[in-house]
Amino acid sequence: MMDKEQLLLKYFDGSLTETERITFNQLVESDIEFKAQFEFEKDVKSIVRTSENDNLKKKLQGFESELSGVANQKKQNFWKPLSIAASIALLVGLSWFVFNSDVFNGTEELYASNYEKYPNTVYTITRGDVSDESLERLAFEAYETNDYDIAITYLIELKEKTGLDYVDFYLGQVYLANGDYLKATDKFQEIISINSEFKDEGYWYAALANLKLEQKEEAENLLEQLINMGTYKKDEATKLLKELN
Numbered sequence: 001m002m003d004k005e006q007l008l009l010k011y012f013d014g015s016l017t018e019t020e021r022i023t024f025n026q027l028v029e030s031d032i033e034f035k036a037q038f039e040f041e042k043d044v045k046s047i048v049r050t051s052e053n054d055n056l057k058k059k060l061q062g063f064e065s066e067l068s069g070v071a072n073q074k075k076q077n078f079w080k081p082l083s084i085a086a087s088i089a090l091l092v093g094l095s096w097f098v099f100n101s102d103v104f105n106g107t108e109e110l111y112a113s114n115y116e117k118y119p120n121t122v123y124t125i126t127r128g129d130v131s132d133e134s135l136e137r138l139a140f141e142a143y144e145t146n147d148y149d150i151a152i153t154y155l156i157e158l159k160e161k162t163g164l165d166y167v168d169f170y171l172g173q174v175y176l177a178n179g180d181y182l183k184a185t186d187k188f189q190e191i192i193s194i195n196s197e198f199k200d201e202g203y204w205y206a207a208l209a210n211l212k213l214e215q216k217e218e219a220e221n222l223l224e225q226l227i228n229m230g231t232y233k234k235d236e237a238t239k240l241l242k243e244l245n
Helices: 002-014 018-030 034-050 052-072 084-099 108-114 133-146 148-162 164-178 180-192 201-210 214-228 234-244
Strands: none
Touching: 018 034, 018 084, 018 180, 034 180, 108 234, 133 148, 133 164, 133 180, 148 164, 164 180, 164 201, 180 201, 201 214, 201 234, 214 234
16 A cells, blocks of 8 residues: 555645555545544645635744654654654745645635535425334435434435435435535435436545545546536636636
8 A cells, every 4th residue: 555644745735546546545535643643634725725825934843842742652653753843844945836826715715606405306295294214204304404423324324225326316405505525525426426317426526525625636537527428517627727727
């Protein structure tokens, strides 16, 4: 397996292969230290993007103290970081590029202006029908009322019992709305790979999830494929692709 540090580096520069992406996602799920380092680096990048230059050093000093504490923990047995001073210097040096780069500018706004939760089109809920206590009703009632934690529980159970393809698509929707973008991309990629009835929609929402994960190149690739198919949100995908370039 590829070195964990190298996996993180490739993730943030958007060069993971499909096999490496699977490995990366598995590590985020199963390796607490790896996930902590991933979240830490993601937070640092976010601060570099959104902080003013005058405030950047103060923010990074806080992270320096945090990282020093983490480094003293004996459980941190795989990570071989650069010295803190070198890391901070590197981030400060990169800040000019990030602030002036089109790669990261405006992705939050682009996501917000394009994201809309997909409606429940697979299970009709009749209000007041107390006799319907099916698992599908429980799952999609929670979905429609934005009770995402409950929806996840019921959708996972529904998938295990029925194997229905569309359940993965709606699980992706719930993960996306709940801010779990890695799990969302996994589910949408599954929908795409099995040629589900929600395949086209899967491309669109996978692209949006990749925007949130700062995977611009992957988002552009998904949008290009969606545009070529020409069946779902072609105009929106074309506009979003132009705004990313």
